[in-house]
Amino acid sequence: MSLRLVEISLDVLTTVGPLRYRTRFGPGLNVLAAPNTYGKSTLFQGIIFALGLEGMLTSSRAAPLGPIMTTVADLPGNNRAAVVESSVTLTCRNEAGKYLRTRRFARSGDVQLNLIQTWAADSEGGLESAERIDTYVRLGGAAVQDLGFHRVLAKFLGWSLPKVPTYSAEEALLYLEVLFPLFYVEQKSGWAGVTPRMPTYLGIRDMLRRSVEYVLGLSTLDRLRALNALKDELAEVKFRWSTAVERMESAAAAENLRAAVSRSMTGQTQRVATRIEADIDGTWTTLEGAVARWTARLGELEGARIATAGERTPQSQVELAEAEQLVRRLGGQLRTYTEQMSYVEADLDALRARLAAVEADRRRLKDIQRVRALGSDLGVAVLSDDLCPTCLQPLDDRHVATGEAASVEANLVLGDAERTTLIDMQSVAERRLADLSRARDAISQQLDHARGQVRLLRDELVTESAAPSLVEVREQLWLRERVAGAERVQALVASADEELDSLAERYDYVRARIRRIEAESTNEEDKHLLDTFNRSFREQLGLYGLRSLPPEQVTIDANSLIPTDEGVELRFDIGLGMSASDTIRTKWAYYVALLETALKSTSGHHAGLLMLDEPRQQETAKISLAELVRRLGAAATEGSQILYATSEDVEDLEGFLEGIPHERLPAPGERLLSPVGWQAS
Amino acid sequence: MSDWIERSSKAPNSAALPFGARVHTPAPLTPVASRPTAMPLAGRDRATWRLAAVCLILRSCRGRSATIEQLHVLMWALRDEANAAIVRELWDNSTASQALRAFDPLLDDTLALARAAGLIKQRPNGRQVLSAAGGSLADSIRDTEGLMEGEQRLLAHLGGNISETRMWERLGVPGRQLQGRSSLR
Numbered sequence: 001m002s003l004r005l006v007e008i009s010l011d012v013l014t015t016v017g018p019l020r021y022r023t024r025f026g027p028g029l030n031v032l033a034a035p036n037t038y039g040k041s042t043l044f045q046g047i048i049f050a051l052g053l054e055g056m057l058t059s060s061r062a063a064p065l066g067p068i069m070t071t072v073a074d075l076p077g078n079n080r081a082a083v084v085e086s087s088v089t090l091t092c093r094n095e096a097g098k099y100l101r102t103r104r105f106a107r108s109g110d111v112q113l114n115l116i117q118t119w120a121a122d123s124e125g126g127l128e129s130a131e132r133i134d135t136y137v138r139l140g141g142a143a144v145q146d147l148g149f150h151r152v153l154a155k156f157l158g159w160s161l162p163k164v165p166t167y168s169a170e171e172a173l174l175y176l177e178v179l180f181p182l183f184y185v186e187q188k189s190g191w192a193g194v195t196p197r198m199p200t201y202l203g204i205r206d207m208l209r210r211s212v213e214y215v216l217g218l219s220t221l222d223r224l225r226a227l228n229a230l231k232d233e234l235a236e237v238k239f240r241w242s243t244a245v246e247r248m249e250s251a252a253a254a255e256n257l258r259a260a261v262s263r264s265m266t267g268q269t270q271r272v273a274t275r276i277e278a279d280i281d282g283t284w285t286t287l288e289g290a291v292a293r294w295t296a297r298l299g300e301l302e303g304a305r306i307a308t309a310g311e312r313t314p315q316s317q318v319e320l321a322e323a324e325q326l327v328r329r330l331g332g333q334l335r336t337y338t339e340q341m342s343y344v345e346a347d348l349d350a351l352r353a354r355l356a357a358v359e360a361d362r363r364r365l366k367d368i369q370r371v372r373a374l375g376s377d378l379g380v381a382v383l384s385d386d387l388c389p390t391c392l393q394p395l396d397d398r399h400v401a402t403g404e405a406a407s408v409e410a411n412l413v414l415g416d417a418e419r420t421t422l423i424d425m426q427s428v429a430e431r432r433l434a435d436l437s438r439a440r441d442a443i444s445q446q447l448d449h450a451r452g453q454v455r456l457l458r459d460e461l462v463t464e465s466a467a468p469s470l471v472e473v474r475e476q477l478w479l480r481e482r483v484a485g486a487e488r489v490q491a492l493v494a495s496a497d498e499e500l501d502s503l504a505e506r507y508d509y510v511r512a513r514i515r516r517i518e519a520e521s522t523n524e525e526d527k528h529l530l531d532t533f534n535r536s537f538r539e540q541l542g543l544y545g546l547r548s549l550p551p552e553q554v555t556i557d558a559n560s561l562i563p564t565d566e567g568v569e570l571r572f573d574i575g576l577g578m579s580a581s582d583t584i585r586t587k588w589a590y591y592v593a594l595l596e597t598a599l600k601s602t603s604g605h606h607a608g609l610l611m612l613d614e615p616r617q618q619e620t621a622k623i624s625l626a627e628l629v630r631r632l633g634a635a636a637t638e639g640s641q642i643l644y645a646t647s648e649d650v651e652d653l654e655g656f657l658e659g660i661p662h663e664r665l666p667a668p669g670e671r672l673l674s675p676v677g678w679q680a681s
Numbered sequence: 682m683s684d685w686i687e688r689s690s691k692a693p694n695s696a697a698l699p700f701g702a703r704v705h706t707p708a709p710l711t712p713v714a715s716r717p718t719a720m721p722l723a724g725r726d727r728a729t730w731r732l733a734a735v736c737l738i739l740r741s742c743r744g745r746s747a748t749i750e751q752l753h754v755l756m757w758a759l760r761d762e763a764n765a766a767i768v769r770e771l772w773d774n775s776t777a778s779q780a781l782r783a784f785d786p787l788l789d790d791t792l793a794l795a796r797a798a799g800l801i802k803q804r805p806n807g808r809q810v811l812s813a814a815g816g817s818l819a820d821s822i823r824d825t826e827g828l829m830e831g832e833q834r835l836l837a838h839l840g841g842n843i844s845e846t847r848m849w850e851r852l853g854v855p856g857r858q859l860q861g862r863s864s865l866r
Contacts, residue, residue: 059824201826360762360831364724367829371733374821378814382798383729389797395728406719408729414721 002608003157004641006091006099006124010046012673014073014081019673025643026663028636032645033653033664039672040645041187042066043665044613047643048184050090050102052116052137052149055177057186059201061138063106063113068673070107076670083107091124092156100156101127102149104137114138116149120156143173150176159605162221164210165228167203178204178211182594183606185587187613187645189377194586195562200370212561215594216533217603218526223517230514237510241265241503244496251492252276255485256445257287258438259493261500267508271501274493278486279442291486298479306472310465319471320457323450330447337440344433351429355422362415365408372408449478522558525602530558533597537563540589540631544624548582556590563590581624588615588628595635610635611643626656633660725760731791733822734759734832736800739811740819741836743844746810749788751845754852756791757783758835765835772839772851780853 009022021043032040045064048054054064063070069086089103101119105111116137119130135149142148143161153176154161163171181196190197198207213221245261252259260275278290309316375383382388386395406414453471460470522530534556541551549565557564563586591610598606610632616625625648632642646653668674724730738755739745747755758768764783771781792809795801800815811819822828840847 059826361724364730368724368727368729370825370828371729371822374818374825378817378821380798380800380814380818382794383732386728404717404719405722408727410719411721
């Protein structure tokens with residue numbers, strides 16, 4: 001459903017008196033022609049402000065309006081006056097013929113900036129008697145809560161905003177601030193770069209692509225949502241897998257056993273049943289084997305009469321010597337393992353520190369990439385292009401001449417490779433540490449047992465000869481405990497193994513569905529829309545006189561939805577032959593092609609509104625501009641509303657507009673806002 | 682020639698070689714060539730980061746200006762998280778017996794570049810002051826969510842309006858602590 005601007009009123013109360021600009025908008029092409037500094041941008045920014053959409057331009061919470069609306073107003077006759085109160089009132093209509101009026105104060109002693117007053121009615125006349133509802137904007141919940149203005153506006157437009165992936169784990173709504181950059185190009189920095197400027201601070205992944213998909217109504221967005229749901233399911237399956245594995249490992253460790261189970265998730269074909277092992281005389285053997293051995297020995301002991309201490313003396317003496325030797329041997333082994341563990345821990349510390357440094361540098365390099373974009377906006381060549389500001393030679397991004405420095409991008413690739421290696425080394429070291437720790441625990445337990453045995457044998461050798469042998473009694477008890485513990489672990493592992501089997505099955509199913517969705521080719525409707533988008537885009541490039549490269553070589557990539565030159569993202573680059581004026585031509589073509597295509601889409605979500613503030617930048621040829629105006633006129637007759645602000649020479653403009661139906665927005669006086677009912681002195 | 686044995690996957694290992702035999706490694710299948718490769722350069726040594734960091738520092742200093750000595754310490758703190766932790770610790774728990782001074786070897790070049798790019802200016806007394814362009818850059822960085830967060834976090838910790846007097850009060854003055862003075866006057 002589209003949005004039609006009906007009327008706007010900018011009202012400023014100064015210390016000297018009120019100022020106002022009020023106009024109605026026509027349904028098609030609206031032209032505001034006035035010299036520079038007249039205040040054309042104030043009108044456009046006023047529309048954005050009244051719709052609470054300034055977040056599309058900046059993360060700043062300040063009103064995006066100039067001093068005339070916020071601090072000091074220039075008055076006729078070079079006078080100035082302080083602004084006491086100012087507001088923008090905008091009336092809009094939707095495709096169903098319903099009206100919405102919004103009023104927002106840019107400066108006021110009583111009303112906060114976040115508040116938008118709204119009135120809704122079935123007719124324009126009905127707005128006068130409609131009840132006022134106060135809504136809020138630029139606060140949490142503005143897009144989802146009932147009184148959030150962007151929820152009200154989205155409902156008015158009949159749009160249900162989809163959820164899309166962000167750079168964090170959470171999903172976010174495809175906010176209106178992310179869609180409106182496709183409908184409005186502001187003068188200050190909107191014309192920089194080939195693609196629309198997006199509010200990256202919102203942290204939405206592939207922001208431009210998601211917005212264009214929604215505006216054109218491509219099914220890729222639905223596919224993405226299905227894919228995300230499957231990926232969430234996959235994450236849940238993985239979480240349950242690791243929980244089950246941890247449960248098995250901790251149960252085994254409690255009985256001084258070890259579980260051989262895959263920590264990383266596998267499908268059914270690679271799934272191997274868990275193996276539990278016990279340390280028997282320093283060798284890890286299967287639990288079944290160990291249990292058989294313990295049971296046999298238990299049977300032997302239970303089947304025979306318990307000997308007396310006296311009968312057992314010679315044997316006890318031999319066993320005491322053996323046990324003492326075992327204590328010495330195990331003590332040595334324990335020290336070796338502890339020493340090895342401390343080496344591995346030191347390695348791990350070093351690896352963690354290096355990984356932290358690599359990640360910090362990676363963040364810094366990513367920051368550099370973003371600062372470059374700011375440098376490009378601010379026109380600081382040393383930041384954006386690494387050009388020396390005095391000799392204009394390439395700087396190579398460094399100060400010291402110690403060899404050629406790698407580019408930030410190459411450095412990032414290298415850093416990523418190093419990071420992967422470090423993560424791998426860290427996981428190997430962690431595994432080794434876990435193995436050593438398990439082995440040390442097993443030896444420690446054996447040592448305790450051996451020490452206990454030594455104490456027991458010494459006691460037995462000094463005890464009464466007729467008393468039953470404590471060693472044999474103790475061994476029986478120990479064996480019973482081991483067998484019972486092993487049975488508990490086996491039962492737990494059997495049930496956890498069943499869970500792992502069903503998780504492996506679910507893993508295969510989810511992976512197969514993800515693969516199927518990813519392999520799905522673009523559907524026919526999408527293909528048709530993308531063809532139309534591309535055709536219109538290239539046709540316009542030809543009409544506007546793109547010179548840097550042949551128009552047929554430029555395409556809108558079906559995946560990224562940005563203009564590319566033989567698969568490489570198109571950007572302003574003198575080195576690659578893309579001139580600044582051709583960047584502007586490409587931008588015109590992109591916006592207009594998107595509007596034309598979206599209006600043909602049955603499931604598209606274009607507002608049917610395009611606002612271009614001073615599109616003639618970089619001394620773009622007049623002939624190109626004439627073609628643009630003709631194209632905008634054609635789009636307007638197809639049902640779009642277009643607002644076009646320009647400071648073109650009057651005669652030239654008359655020539656461009658000849659034969660094109662349009663409305664001229666009033667531009668009286670020296671400034672957009674003029675005194676009402678009082679004479680400025 | 683019978684003494685030479687070609688090394689291959691099927692060749693016996695050296696322990697099994699007959700006495701006097703030597704292993705001959707075959708020539709590589711492709712020609713070996715070397716070429717100079719661009720060296721990786723840490724983010725903190727890159728002009729872009731350094732210029733942005735200087736602008737952020739000056740934006741956080743009183744009157745948007747600072748002395749070279751202040752800049753050396755703050756750039757040193759910003760370039761490494763460990764350095765930042767030292768400054769933060771001393772700033773919060775300043776003692777009369779400690780003084781921190783640090784040197785950033787690339788600062789002179791950074792300032793020369795920033796001056797040439799119009800991001801900063803130098804006053805006759807040698808203080809470096811942020812220009813309008815530098816201020817816009819610092820503001821843009823502050824407005825961009827998630828950009829240079831660590832650096833901004835440290836500067837915010839130091840108070841956001843760092844004066845020279847306050848800075849040396851917190852970080853100490855070399856020499857004074859030896860004379861037993863407890864604080865600056």
